[in-house]
Amino acid sequence: MWGKRRGVLAFNRLHLGAICWVKPAASDGAQTHVSHTLIIGAGQAGLSAAAELRKRKYEGAITVLGAEDALPYQRPPLSKAYLSGELPLDRLWLKPPAWYEKAEVEVRTRTRVTALDRSASEVITSDGDRMAYDKLILATGGEARRIPIPGADLPGVFVLRNLSEADALSEALKTAGRLAIIGAGYIGLEVAASARKRGHDVTVLEAADRPMARTASPLLSGWFGAIHRGYGVDLRVSTPVESITGTERATGVMLSDGEHVEADLVLVAAGLVPSTGLAEAAGLACDDGILVDRHARTEDEQIYAIGDVARFELARYGRSLRLESVQNAIEQGKAAAASICGAPFDYDPVPWFWSDQYELKLQIAGLIDGADTMVRRGDPEEGKFALFHLKDGRLVACEAVNSAPEYMAAQRMIAQNISPDPERLRDSGVAMREFLS
Numbered sequence: 096m097w098g099k100r101r102g103v104l105a106f107n108r109l110h111l112g113a114i115c116w117v118k119p120a121a122s123d124g125a126q127t128h129v130s131h132t133l134i135i136g137a138g139q140a141g142l143s144a145a146a147e148l149r150k151r152k153y154e155g156a157i158t159v160l161g162a163e164d165a166l167p168y169q170r171p172p173l174s175k176a177y178l179s180g181e182l183p184l185d186r187l188w189l190k191p192p193a194w195y196e197k198a199e200v201e202v203r204t205r206t207r208v209t210a211l212d213r214s215a216s217e218v219i220t221s222d223g224d225r226m227a228y229d230k231l232i233l234a235t236g237g238e239a240r241r242i243p244i245p246g247a248d249l250p251g252v253f254v255l256r257n258l259s260e261a262d263a264l265s266e267a268l269k270t271a272g273r274l275a276i277i278g279a280g281y282i283g284l285e286v287a288a289s290a291r292k293r294g295h296d297v298t299v300l301e302a303a304d305r306p307m308a309r310t311a312s313p314l315l316s317g318w319f320g321a322i323h324r325g326y327g328v329d330l331r332v333s334t335p336v337e338s339i340t341g342t343e344r345a346t347g348v349m350l351s352d353g354e355h356v357e358a359d360l361v362l363v364a365a366g367l368v369p370s371t372g373l374a375e376a377a378g379l380a381c382d383d384g385i386l387v388d389r390h391a392r393t394e395d396e397q398i399y400a401i402g403d404v405a406r407f408e409l410a411r412y413g414r415s416l417r418l419e420s421v422q423n424a425i426e427q428g429k430a431a432a433a434s435i436c437g438a439p440f441d442y443d444p445v446p447w448f449w450s451d452q453y454e455l456k457l458q459i460a461g462l463i464d465g466a467d468t469m470v471r472r473g474d475p476e477e478g479k480f481a482l483f484h485l486k487d488g489r490l491v492a493c494e495a496v497n498s499a500p501e502y503m504a505a506q507r508m509i510a511q512n513i514s515p516d517p518e519r520l521r522d523s524g525v526a527m528r529e530f531l532s
Contacts, residue, residue: 137161
């Protein structure tokens with residue numbers, strides 16, 4: 096049994112002295128093949144798969160390869176509590192170092208994979224090592240999108256996706272007064288809120304006609320826009336950016352109408368680009384993500400893909416998509432592990448997301464695309480309300496602000512395909528539990 100093997104701890108010069116468990120060298124004598132699952136990507140998805148494999152009594156070796164110099168950590172706080180200084184670094188780690196030894200999961204940080212050799216069932220790292228696998232899980236996530244405009248590579252221009260980028264932005268904010276943010280999605284608005292808490296002047300520039308246009312309803316977008324303006328953020332929509340100005344470092348942003356917005360720092364918050372390069376070079380099918388089935392498996396039966404990088408068919412919504420969320424990273428990791436362990440299940444989740452901005456917690460269950468009816472419960476003026484979205488009478492999504500009971504009930508209602516009475520749903524006097532079968 097895997098739990099009976101002994102290991103050693105290797106202390107590396109990693110981020111804050113991170114520790115990885117390294118399997119000891121084999122003893123002399125006859126060798127027996129031990130199944131090896133190799134995971135590329137030391138984020139939430141990769142760790143979830145490793146933990147689920149052990150939970151399901153997988154007896155083979157597990158190796159997680161991460162390009163960063165840190166053990167798996169939480170990404171969502173990077174633009175929120177961590178950036179604002181409310182969350183210390185040691186609370187970012189997803190598992191304590193001792194867990195990796197106990198679970199016998201080897202983590203190799205600062206290890207970048209450069210190629211997959213599918214014919215040999217091996218991966219090749221940047222230092223020339225070749226590592227064999229029986230099963231391979233691609234949890235490569237993505238990188239912050241860079242925008243192709245003049246000045247985008249100037250010093251003083253930041254993106255925010257990983258821990259080192261968050262540290263660099265936080266350090267720069269110590270001596271900066273004015274921050275310009277290109278993009279009013281979750282990351283852009285969360286950083287705006289964090290920066291305002293630190294006392295910075297913040298301008299947010301969004302090319303679309305409303306903030307969070309890709310993920311939120313118009314009512315919710317407009318409400319959050321008003322909240323940010325109320326906190327002193329200069330939030331501008333329908334405002335394309337022409338270039339980032341400066342010579343030796345960024346000094347501001349030039350808008351397409353010729354106006355110049357002065358800034359000491361510029362954050363580009365333009366979304367995520369899935370890291371599909373390895374898969375594409377290896378001949379795996381990709382289309383804005385690595386294509387997988389409902390068991391998280393690619394067209395190669397030895398290879399799985401999970402998390403932000405994986406595109407799959409979400410049956411309950413009848414569409415193919417990638418889900419960039421903690422929930423998907425965790426649950427799809429479990430789906431891949433279950434399949435590897437011979438107990439596959441169809442992965443068809445109710446998506447959920449959240450965002451913390453100022454004292455507001457936004458929680459979203461489901462997808463609003465295609466909804467034909469919206470029901471409001473609660474009063475936005477009081478800072479506590481929920482927007483329910485129905486399609487042909489069936490609940491398909493809920494946007495909840497400081498309304499956890501509505502959000503949690505909506506998750507279950509969507510999963511159960513419930514068609515609630517809109518008038519009762521609007522009535523805050525009707526307990527949410529009454530809608531559950």
